[in-house]
Amino acid sequence: MPKVFxxxxxxxxxxxxxxxxxxxxxxxxxxxxxxxxxxLLRCLGAALFVSVLxxxxxxxxxxxxxxxxxxxxxSFCGMSSLVLSLxxxxxxxxxxxxxxxxxxxxxxxxxxxxxxxxxxxxxxVFYMPTITGLLHHAIDVAAVVACLVFGHIRPTFRRxxxxxxxxxxxxxxxxxxxxAGGMTDAFYLFEPILPGTPLTVWVMVPIYAALxxxxxxxxxxxxxxxxxxxIPRPQA
Numbered sequence: 415m416p417k418v419f420x421x422x423x424x425x426x427x428x429x430x431x432x433x434x435x436x437x438x439x440x441x442x443x444x445x446x447x448x449x450x451x452x453x454l455l456r457c458l459g460a461a462l463f464v465s466v467l468x469x470x471x472x473x474x475x476x477x478x479x480x481x482x483x484x485x486x487x488x489s490f491c492g493m494s495s496l497v498l499s500l501x502x503x504x505x506x507x508x509x510x511x512x513x514x515x516x517x518x519x520x521x522x523x524x525x526x527x528x529x530x531x532x533x534x535x536x537x538x539v540f541y542m543p544t545i546t547g548l549l550h551h552a553i554d555v556a557a558v559v560a561c562l563v564f565g566h567i568r569p570t571f572r573r574x575x576x577x578x579x580x581x582x583x584x585x586x587x588x589x590x591x592x593x594a595g596g597m598t599d600a601f602y603l604f605e606p607i608l609p610g611t612p613l614t615v616w617v618m619v620p621i622y623a624a625l626x627x628x629x630x631x632x633x634x635x636x637x638x639x640x641x642x643x644x645i646p647r648p649q650a
Contacts, residue, residue, distance in 0.1 A: 415534050422539040427527060430552045437556070438563055451564045452507075458557040459502025465550035466495040472542035477535070483595035486587065490601065491522040493584055495550045498557060507566050513573035514580035516558050517626055523554035531608060569633045577626060581619070 416422040445451045466487070474484045487493040498519045501511040532547055539545060561567045588601030599605040606613045 415537050416539045416544070417534055418529055418531065420533075423530065423533055426539070426548055426552075430527065430556075434552075434556045434559065438560060441560070442563065451566075455502050455557070455560060455564070455566055458553065458560060459499045462495055462550060462553045462557055463499035463503065465546055465553055466492060466499065469543065469546035469550050472546055476541075477543045481595070483591065483597070486591060488588070488591050488597050488600040490518060490584065491526055491551060491554070493587065493601075494519040494522055495554045497580075498554060502557060502561075508568055510573065510576050512561065512567045513569075514576035516561060516567055516569070517577075517629065518580075518622075519554050520558040521622070521625065523551045523558070526551045527555065569630060571630050571634065574630070577623075585615075 441451070441454055445454060469492070470485045470487060474480075474482050478484055487496055494515050497511065497515045501509065501515060505511050527548070530548060530551070533539065533544060535541065535544060539548075562569075584601055585603070588603050591597040591600035592603065602613070602615045602618070604614065607618070
């Protein structure tokens, strides 16, 4: 049975890092126009949509047969993958939806790839809910990194309000899934993300807010440094 930090997990991580790095390096070298880079991001959005949809279908048909309400993502990662894919396919560059979802998608995807607690739910890593879950998190992270590398999104504190608006939208979906579908673990409103820990959403939100603020400060500092370096200094 696959385990966290077992050979299957570590091999998947290595392949993901190698493919993502090589793909981005090639894209930076050969995709010189805005149109070609936008096409790449749409392809990533399409791949992400297919992977997260496959994951939801496999959960509804294989792991929880007949529970078709599970087609609606019930976790931050699943919903963020869906929102990010639609944003890349149909949204605008540097749009409000991207400003809400990029950090949650990147953080959630990275943490899940590092510690995929669902990897041992079956005897094989190729069990459909497992492999599709790993894939949509991997594409999720690759898509956000590509957006940052190509300037499709420019993180800024000016769009901070996108975070609480998106969060309350997620909570609304979570409340619906709990009341209509009996999914008590939806968005970790009442059950922790990891059993035996206090990590419900109400504990994770302050941690998330602090990480978001620290990241935005980092981007602001980096942007200020670039701006100051670009300003010509007066001659003595």
